[in-house]
Amino acid sequence: MQFASRLDNVETSAIRELFKLLGTPGIISFAGGFPDSAMFDVEGLKEASAKALDEEPGGALQYGATEGYEPLRSQLSAFMKTKGVDVDPSGLIVTTGSQQALDLLGKTMISPGDKVIVEGPTFLATIQCFRLYGAQLISAPIDAHGVKTDELEKLIAEHKPKFVYLIPTFGNPSGAMLSLERRKKVLELAVKYQTLVVED
Ligand SMILES: Cc1ncc(COP(=O)(O)O)c(C=O)c1O
Known part of the structure; x- marks a missing residue:
């Protein structure tokens, strides 16, 4: 079968390989970022x-x-106001997980090259997703x-990227936390270089 040429350089997903270990009896796998299933609020979800x-x-x-359930978007807008972000519900899209948002981002923002x-x-799945585009x-x-x-600024100035993708809170796989000082600097860079910054 002739698959689309964009799949030519796609390798097996390392994540998918790692996740296979999850089904192995007796293994507590730290391979994926799985929350402890004991923490799932089963009763709350049932209710x-x-x-x-x-x-x-x-x-x-x-x-x-397509944009998502309107009452939920209104709730999200109100929630974001409590965080100092003034965004109208019409400026929000609800996605099925973060991965769908990453895919939409690739689809709408990335041209080959x-x-x-x-x-x-x-995050491995981000690399694979953006490369697909x-x-x-x-x-x-x-x-x-x-x-x-400081390194980021040099790279932005040199490469003039389409956007910068960061995982500022609990980086995956690093676990790093972007400091407040650096968060402010990232904002400054976004304004100075008119660069879109995507926060995952
Ligand atoms: C940094 C990061 N982005 C995106 C995802 C995918 O998230 P979701 O399961 O909400 O699609 C994950 C999942 O581990 C992640 O760690």
Whole structure:
């Protein structure tokens, strides 16, 4: 079978290989970033599902707006206001996990050959996703306090990337936390170089 040429350089996903270990009896796998399933709020989810199905069965099961359930977007907008971010519900899209947002980002923002700056190391599935859209990835070095902003500035100035992709809180796989001082610097760089910064 002739697959699309964009798949020519795709290798087996390392994540998928790692996840196979999860099913092995007796193994507690630290391979993926899995939360402890004992922490899942099963009762709360059961209750919420029952309430949604009782109160608005059509709304719960029917196709909905592509942008996401409007009452949820309004709630998210109100939540973000408490964090100092003034965004209208119409400026928000609800995605099925962060990975769908990354894919949409690749689809809408990356043309083949575009440069994207990521942290070195960064999340494996992001690398694979952005490469599928033809991105040329450039690694910015990090330490325990996240991306080194002086190095980042040099890379932005040199490569003029389409965007910068960061995982500022609990970097995957580094676990690094971007310090407040560096967060402010990243914002300054975004303004100074008119560069889009994507926070995962
Ligand atoms: C940094 C990062 N981005 C995206 C994802 C994918 O998230 P989701 O499961 O919400 O699609 C993960 C999952 O581990 C992640 O660690």
